[in-house]
Amino acid sequence: MLDGVSLDHLRTFIAAVDEGSFSAAARKLNRVQSAVSGWVSGLEDQFGVVLFDRSGRFPKLTPEGVLLLADARGIVSGVDTMKARAKLMASGLETELSVVVDVFFPTAVVSAAAKAFASRFPLTPLRLFVEGLGAAYQPVLDGRCSLGILATLPVAFPSLVSERLGEVPLVAVASSSHPLTRFNHRIPRHELAKHLQLVLTDRSDLMAGRDFGVVSPSTWRLADLSTKHAFLKDSIGWGGMPLHMVEKDIASGSLVVLDVDDMPPSGFMLTMSAYHQASEPPGPAGRWLIDHLKDSWVHPSDLKREQ
Amino acid sequence: MLDGVSLDHLRTFIAAVDEGSFSAAARKLNRVQSAVSGWVSGLEDQFGVVLFDRSGRFPKLTPEGVLLLADARGIVSGVDTMKARAKLMASGLETELSVVVDVFFPTAVVSAAAKAFASRFPLTPLRLFVEGLGAAYQPVLDGRCSLGILATLPVAFPSLVSERLGEVPLVAVASSSHPLTRFNHRIPRHELAKHLQLVLTDRSDLMAGRDFGVVSPSTWRLADLSTKHAFLKDSIGWGGMPLHMVEKDIASGSLVVLDVDDMPPSGFMLTMSAYHQASEPPGPAGRWLIDHLKDSWVHPSDLKREQ
DNA sequence: GTCCTTCCATCTGCAAAACAGATGGTTTGC
DNA sequence: GCAAACCATCTGTTTTGCAGATGGAAGGAC
Structure with missing residues (x-):
């Protein structure tokens, strides 16, 4: 003793x-x-x-x-x-679950999932990080996060395995006072190019020099999405946004959807997937979270109230 | 065994x-x-x-x-x-002083008081516990702590006697990149409700099912205040914090005070009091500590440097 | 590369402990 | 006043944990 x-x-x-x-x-x-x-x-x-x-x-x-x-x-x-x-x-449950979520992923879905997770796995702390674009891949690649809820990029990551969760609709928007909104029909590309485009910059080096959906030669690059949101509403320029973040503004009329020439009318779809290292498949908690996100996202009706 | x-x-x-x-x-x-x-x-x-x-x-x-x-x-x-x-x-002599302090109470004041206590009563061991909300009442109620520096809750504890020490200013804050900070005027309640609110959970059963200051339908509940602090700075949501913990962040601009509609401009005041069992009034050491806290807290100017 | 130290796991007999069961004294309810 | 249930203490037996010895592996020194 x-x-x-x-x-x-x-x-x-x-x-x-x-x-x-x-x-x-x-x-x-x-x-x-x-x-x-x-x-x-x-x-x-x-x-x-x-x-x-x-x-x-x-x-x-x-x-x-x-x-x-x-x-x-x-x-x-x-x-x-x-x-x-x-x-x-x-039993194989993760000691903690570190997840990085792309900013484009609907916050309401994440927060509901986090809440459900906390009651389902009370002893497993959930560590959530929010990053954008390539910067969101980094933690998964270097192992800081065992799971990433990420937008599919047109780049291959051979060490990662992905599982499709669903699509986030992207729309091009501008403030109602912006000149582009005077077009009520399809806006040709060259017309967009005349105006300042707000673009989300990638903080990582993964996508260095590669841009997606950049149309205009004159751009402002912003490091975070809510700033971009604010600038759009202030009519500083036009730019693409995930639909769920601007739905309210569209309904209230403060932002207007731009009907761009080579975009499908429903907007461009950004595929979101769950990513993890091929060598380290998620345990029960990670598995549960992925399944929960999949389920709760296809029936998101009861989340509409929230942000 | x-x-x-x-x-x-x-x-x-x-x-x-x-x-x-x-x-x-x-x-x-x-x-x-x-x-x-x-x-x-x-x-x-x-x-x-x-x-x-x-x-x-x-x-x-x-x-x-x-x-x-x-x-x-x-x-x-x-x-x-x-x-x-x-x-x-x-040993029969009850010379030890066990104190539980609410997390909302300024750390600087506590540590200064503890330092002063150690030199004033070198032979009296001081045992400090830090808990939050209802969980901080528990040790006082069951006698494990003879003194509690606690936030006044809208619940009566007939077995306890309290003595007001002062107020901790609470402010609603969000990261500077949070959409709510674009309001430079008063933010209406319904606007707050659209955004994710970070709420401190009560680990105890005392306050089971009762919430204070919860405005938004979508919340994340965090078990400890420093996690909440980190999440606020990560722009995950908005939430209330004691002013002393976020002063530096406000000064540096990383956090912004939200001017909420039904809050006084100075912020909401959380009354902190010293609690003890009615049947067991504090001894000389406890008495001294209470008085010292009262005095040092109304002149906290020289504590500003510390966290 | 080889030696030498230091680490860890495993085995063995031995000493200490914790065990069940028995006994006796005491309180309480009938 | 008696039976029942309680607790403390004692005793022999079983179990457990101990020290010490042995062997294998890793890493630093030379």
Whole structure:
């Protein structure tokens, strides 16, 4: 014994209190009464504190015992959660799940999934990162995140495996006061090129020098999507946005969808997929999260209220 | 043995990690190496989890081991607290001061007070716990702490006596890149409701099902305040924070105060009070601490530098 | 490359512990 | 006043954990 106090002391102590008598505690613990008696007095010796008043028929907790009982319960419950955590680990559950999500992915879906995740896997912390474009791939590639909810880029990543989740509609928008909105029919490409385009920059080097959907020679490059959103509403330029982020503005009229010539009328679709290293497939928690995202995203009706 | 895992398992585990090798742990624990080896592998058997990677010269913690180590440390320190408490009880003199402080209370004030306390009462050990919301009341209610520096909750605790210390200003903040910060005038409630709100969860059952200041239907619940802080800075959502924790970020511009419609411009004030059991008024040391907190908090100018 | 140290796992006998069961004293309810 | 249930203490037996020894592997020194 490394130390006078052991968990058996505490467990016996708690059982004695809960069962109301040493004998009952012994029955519960599958021991004989003398054993319980011994453990309890051993604990009292260790502490130098009398835990029970034994004058009556049933032992009664002393005031000191009440306080120490609270400590004991805390300790034992700590051990129990530790064991529960270990059991989950043994079954292959991830110790924590690090996920990077592309900014284009609907926040409402992520937040609902995170909430559901927290109640489904209360012992597995979820670490969420939000990044854009190529920068969102980086954590998956270098192993900081075991899972990425990412937009499919026209680049191959041989070390990654992906699983399609669905599409995010992209639309070209401009403020209602922007000159481009005067076109109520299809806007030709060369017309777009005359106006300032707001483009999301890629913070990573993965996509260095490659642009997607850049039409206009005059561009402003913004590092984050909500800034771009703000600039669009301020009529600084036009640009593409995921539909779910601008739906409200379109409904309220502050932003207008541009009907661009070589875009399908429904807008361009950005495929979102779950990515992970081929060498490290997701465990149960990651698997669950992917499936949950898939399911909750095809029926997103009840999430409309939220952002 | 009532249960597979014992405190000796945990203590050996911790020693092995801290000392860096089983042999060193054995020396520290005054045991032979084979004993440590046996205990560690016993613990691994119990958990069904491999705690150390033994392929190298020195055993190396596995990722699972890291997480379980945190549990183990918590448990063992709980036992130490319990023993310290028992020792004080046995000696009869109740010279120790156990205080629980709400996370919302300014850290700088607490640490300054603790420093002053140590030089004023060098022989009185001070035991500080930090908890949040309802969970911070629990130790005062069950007597484990004789004093609580707590936020006033809209719930009555008839067994407690309180004494007002002052107010902590709460402000609603969001990252500078968050869409809400574009409002430079008062933000209506319904606008806040459109965005993800970060909410501190209450670990205790005291406030079960009751929320304070929750405005948005979409929330993320975080178990600790520094995580919430990090998430706010990552622009994951908006939320309320005590002013003292975000002052630096506001000054540097990384966080922005949201001017919420039904909040006074100075922000909402959270009243902090010193609580103790009505039946057990604080002794001289507790009394001094309360008074010191009161005094040092109304003149907090010289604490600004500290966090 | 080879030696030498230091590490870990495993095995063995031995000592200490924790166990079940028995006994006796005490309280409580009938 | 008696039976039942409680607790403390004692005793022999079983189990557990201990130290010490042995062997294999890793890594630094030369």
